[in-house]
Amino acid sequence: MFSFANVTPVDLSIGIEPDAVSEPWPAQVEYFDHEAGADLLASNLAAAGVDGVEGEDFPDGQGLAWEEVTAIPHTGTHLDAPWHYGPEVDGEPAKTVDEVPLEWCCGDAVVLDFTWKEVGGEITLEEIDEQLAALDHELSAGELVFIETGADDLWGTPEYLSAFPGMGAAATKHLVEQGIKVVGTDAYGFDKPFAEMGRRWADGEDESELWPAHFAGREVEYCQIEKMANLNALPRRTNVPVVTFPVVVEGASAGWVRPVAFVEDEDGSTADADHANDATGGA
Known part of the structure; x- marks a missing residue:
């Protein structure tokens, strides 16, 4: 049976890159930093019925970073x-x-x-x-x-x-x-x-x-x-x-x-x- 001990993984891929010139239909990636993430999470809480939470209420005013990707x-x-x-x-x-x-x-x-x-x-x-x-x-x-x-x-x-x-x-x-x-x-x-x-x-x-x-x-x-x-x-x-x-x-x-x-x-x-x-x- 194959064992992962004493082996090195070799990456054989190319990633999803926004606006890559090597793609005829390049991906679009919108990035949300931690401050924007706090505001978005606060909005999610409000939509769930929890009122009063603001982005600044998160630790250090920072929430979770995330991205929205549009790609084939x-x-x-x-x-x-x-x-x-x-x-x-x-x-x-x-x-x-x-x-x-x-x-x-x-x-x-x-x-x-x-x-x-x-x-x-x-x-x-x-x-x-x-x-x-x-x-x-x-x-x-x-x-x-x-x-x-x-x-x-x-x-x-x-x-x-x-x-x-x-x-x-x-x-x-x-x-x-x-x-x-x-x-x-x-x-x-x-x-x-x-x-x-x-x-x-x-x-x-x-x-x-x-x-x-x-x-x-x-x-x-x-x-x-x-x-x-x-x-x-x-x-x-x-x-x-x-x-x-x-x-x-x-x-x-x-x-x-x-x-x-x-x-x-x-x-x-x-x-x-x-x-x-x-x-x-x-x-």
């Missing part, structure tokens, strides 16, 4: 449920994020290196197999597969939205048909960048050029994690214990997730993990 569940690192791709998977109702089995979202991960792949390129079935062969690894049902593109280095810039390769339909189905239920990427999207898909469609008006990896999920059942980070901080490429549980949003197509890998701490040092967390502000 595809902001920051998130897990897309089968419902995101279509209403059915192979003729059966597609699962929403609250219906995704937790067993799908934890296990050993395999990290495939596509940092060499050209921007806008499509990752093929053959390239998936070549990377697995380079690792001398055969996939097992229940493993998670993460696609490392290096695009997370561009987080915080507009280029993050377009400078990455994406998965193809055949490559996606190939993984799922081997028992993989969760595939992640450190890029903005799982498919190729929007403009590249649009260009390819315009060349021949071929509908298969539009979100092919996503729409593969109408044939095979899987989840994808987008906007991961720090895959380069992992000391190995296979047999990496991870948890990727999504936040439950009832009936939704996605949920925010904070993937965490657990790396054996052989020398007692946590420097690598600390560096990884610093890379995204400990998001």
